[in-house]
Amino acid sequence: MRAYLRHPFWQAVGLFVLAYLVIVFVIPMLPGSAMVPSSVVLQYMATVLVGILIWVSDDEARWTTFKEPLHEVLIQPRLKLVRNGLLAAVTLVVGCLTYSQVKASVAAPPNLRSIHPAPPSQITFRGKTITLVGLENPLRKQGELAPHVAEGRRIYYQNCVPCHGDHLDGQGHFASGFNPLPANFQDNGTIAQLTESFVFWRIAKGGPGLPREGTPWNSAMPAWEDFLTEDEIWSVVLFLYDQTGWKPRTWEVTAK
Amino acid sequence: MAHVFALVQAAADSAAAYRDFPVIGSRAAIWIAAEIHLMFAAFVLGVPIFAVVAEAIGIFGKDQRYDRLAKEFTRLLLIAYSATAIWGAVFVFLLSTLYPRFWAYLTAIFGVSMWVYVSIFFFESFTLYLYYYGWDRWKQGRAKIVHWCLGILLNIWGTAVMFIADSWLTYMMTPPRDITPETSPASIKLWHAILNHTWMPINIHRLIGNVVFGGAIVGAYASYRFLAAKTDEERAHYDWMGYVGNFIAISALIVLPFAGYWLGREIYQYDQSMGITMMGGFMSWLWVIQAFLIAVLFLAGNYYLWVGMGRIPGAERFRPYTKWLLVVLVLGALVWGTPHTMIADSRELAAMGGSHHPLLGALGVMSAKNTAVNLMILSTFLSFLLYRRANIRQVVPWAKTGTRIQAAMFVIAAGVVLFFGIRGYFVEAIVRIGYSVYQVGAVLACIVFVTVIDVLMARGAQSLGAIQWGKMPPRSQYALFILAVTFTWLMGLMGFARSGIRQHWHVWQVMQDTTPYAATPALGYAAIMISTCVLIFLSLVGFIFWLGGLAEKSTFVPSTEAPHVGH
Numbered sequence: 001m002r003a004y005l006r007h008p009f010w011q012a013v014g015l016f017v018l019a020y021l022v023i024v025f026v027i028p029m030l031p032g033s034a035m036v037p038s039s040v041v042l043q044y045m046a047t048v049l050v051g052i053l054i055w056v057s058d059d060e061a062r063w064t065t066f067k068e069p070l071h072e073v074l075i076q077p078r079l080k081l082v083r084n085g086l087l088a089a090v091t092l093v094v095g096c097l098t099y100s101q102v103k104a105s106v107a108a109p110p111n112l113r114s115i116h117p118a119p120p121s122q123i124t125f126r127g128k129t130i131t132l133v134g135l136e137n138p139l140r141k142q143g144e145l146a147p148h149v150a151e152g153r154r155i156y157y158q159n160c161v162p163c164h165g166d167h168l169d170g171q172g173h174f175a176s177g178f179n180p181l182p183a184n185f186q187d188n189g190t191i192a193q194l195t196e197s198f199v200f201w202r203i204a205k206g207g208p209g210l211p212r213e214g215t216p217w218n219s220a221m222p223a224w225e226d227f228l229t230e231d232e233i234w235s236v237v238l239f240l241y242d243q244t245g246w247k248p249r250t251w252e253v254t255a256k
Numbered sequence: 257m258a259h260v261f262a263l264v265q266a267a268a269d270s271a272a273a274y275r276d277f278p279v280i281g282s283r284a285a286i287w288i289a290a291e292i293h294l295m296f297a298a299f300v301l302g303v304p305i306f307a308v309v310a311e312a313i314g315i316f317g318k319d320q321r322y323d324r325l326a327k328e329f330t331r332l333l334l335i336a337y338s339a340t341a342i343w344g345a346v347f348v349f350l351l352s353t354l355y356p357r358f359w360a361y362l363t364a365i366f367g368v369s370m371w372v373y374v375s376i377f378f379f380e381s382f383t384l385y386l387y388y389y390g391w392d393r394w395k396q397g398r399a400k401i402v403h404w405c406l407g408i409l410l411n412i413w414g415t416a417v418m419f420i421a422d423s424w425l426t427y428m429m430t431p432p433r434d435i436t437p438e439t440s441p442a443s444i445k446l447w448h449a450i451l452n453h454t455w456m457p458i459n460i461h462r463l464i465g466n467v468v469f470g471g472a473i474v475g476a477y478a479s480y481r482f483l484a485a486k487t488d489e490e491r492a493h494y495d496w497m498g499y500v501g502n503f504i505a506i507s508a509l510i511v512l513p514f515a516g517y518w519l520g521r522e523i524y525q526y527d528q529s530m531g532i533t534m535m536g537g538f539m540s541w542l543w544v545i546q547a548f549l550i551a552v553l554f555l556a557g558n559y560y561l562w563v564g565m566g567r568i569p570g571a572e573r574f575r576p577y578t579k580w581l582l583v584v585l586v587l588g589a590l591v592w593g594t595p596h597t598m599i600a601d602s603r604e605l606a607a608m609g610g611s612h613h614p615l616l617g618a619l620g621v622m623s624a625k626n627t628a629v630n631l632m633i634l635s636t637f638l639s640f641l642l643y644r645r646a647n648i649r650q651v652v653p654w655a656k657t658g659t660r661i662q663a664a665m666f667v668i669a670a671g672v673v674l675f676f677g678i679r680g681y682f683v684e685a686i687v688r689i690g691y692s693v694y695q696v697g698a699v700l701a702c703i704v705f706v707t708v709i710d711v712l713m714a715r716g717a718q719s720l721g722a723i724q725w726g727k728m729p730p731r732s733q734y735a736l737f738i739l740a741v742t743f744t745w746l747m748g749l750m751g752f753a754r755s756g757i758r759q760h761w762h763v764w765q766v767m768q769d770t771t772p773y774a775a776t777p778a779l780g781y782a783a784i785m786i787s788t789c790v791l792i793f794l795s796l797v798g799f800i801f802w803l804g805g806l807a808e809k810s811t812f813v814p815s816t817e818a819p820h821v822g823h
Binding site: 035171180181189248251 | 527528529532536551552563566575589590593594595596600601603604606613617684729
């Protein structure tokens, strides 16, 4: 057993299996984690495999020892049974993998989704032209913030909560009916990365106002400019940041 | 109704403005011609930098090997130069015949600079001829210095040519803000158009990129000749050449991301929607692929060094450390390649609660990426350092203290990188962006100071034996091939990203592309096009390498007393 543990070939096999177990089983078990998508598993395993191959072959002595079992299995007459079994197993595995890749499935195929549509530099809101570049939330300069946040909370719970949820985490009652799921504002990858003007634009124009580039978009978000005033949308934006604790992305001083 | 008018207008515009190329279409034809011209241009601009530096080392370091190396590459340059000019002509003819209205627009603004361009190109060609054909004639004393100055002049011409061509393409991306669709091109001042937002960042990015590319192609050439070598002497020479190529490519690669960062920043400053399209929108997947390819570069570059330690007496002292460097590099590659928005099916999306993984998603943002890449750069630098020190033992009395100071610098740099990487998660985006400057600063400072200490420590060092050049397993040479192929592929890929963010504009928000090809291509189509260009280019380069070999065979006189250094 100890000889196997010290042998580079079996160490390499062991490391590869260990990496697979960590990625597929251990990471999902960590607190707050979830299953790792198969595309990422593939990517991680390819990287690990390259790393292992580098390790076994960057030293001549280790490389020679590493190849020994492979060499023996392929040429030793006494290992004929192992050789045939291995060839059959490899063929079978490749066949199964190929079948699983090409077989018909009822699941929708995974798609590459552009998560940040590029905003236009200006939009028209009910006939009024608004320049988004460099734009700050105007309500932040209008007296106390608390009444605006309260107003935003009221509007949010009247209009947004069915999809974006009570906790602003995209888990509203209707959420499971959508693919992709409604935006999770608690996630550090959504409003935490955006300027308030970007969030304003998304709420105002919704799915129909997404740019022509990057189509097809999957968004059931209505264009809220048809239902809410400009100030109402800004107050919802304030509420989203206030409630989640995220700070909106700010503009660079030089940006005009 | 507006759409109908737009369509009618587009049809009317297109009738006189465009012609189509048979079978593959205009866009594909232009794409191939432009990309291959660019790759050859990078080759003929990068290699002279390489050659002139090698010649200088030969002159001032009195090492004839470098002189032979420089000459060998200048010979390849002659053939590559013709290929560059041919592809340039193909590109211009295609552009002027397939996109006549756009071509007329560009020439109306840049006509004068185009005349200057061809003039400089003319001088550049003849300087190259003088440089190559005068090599053996001017090889002694002052004449040699004059010859070296010709090499510098060749680089000046080359850089000037590139700067001029860069102004045309950067104008297409970021025309000055006061230029609108109504602005008559004849009224636009030439210097105003040249001095646009991305002109200088692209110039610098390409200049460094060309050095990387030149080094990588030199490495690939050396590996090809190494694998084909018949004698130990030849093998030793090409092994050494491959090392030099790899050293230059990786050294320049280390600073390339900073120039790229500047370019990206300028794009954001010019137009945030263009920046978001590039980094966060539908071009963002290119960056995941890029991260993966750059990880391949780091891994292949380090692998080559580690295998190379097998031919250095004394390197066995450092072998135990390389596996830890590998661990850092693999972990760095894993983090760097982790996408923020993951490709997932509906079941996986539901389990993750969206397209961001609740835990791994944290690795998909810039704080993690910057930390990973900076630690990978530090590890690669440490590999170089170990390689450099492998066959020497320092004799200066402060050697131990010096090594401790170096170790402390590595620890401090890694600490700064990790600290700002982690802190980046807890501050707002605008502050986080600034942190990358501290991370990069710490890494660069470490590289500079550790190198200075190392050079001082190596004075009068005791040798543990000469490097046994040529005693390299063939698999190490494939690492050099991987480097050259990956660099070429990366150039095609990121060139597409840069050009593609203009979307359906010939000149961003000034002149619209109204051909049927105006839609931004899907990533799969782009990948096929880029790979095709890379294949064509590498096949032609392979042919040039073969020609180089033919030329040398006729003059190669093998030494009768070659030392036995081979396997």
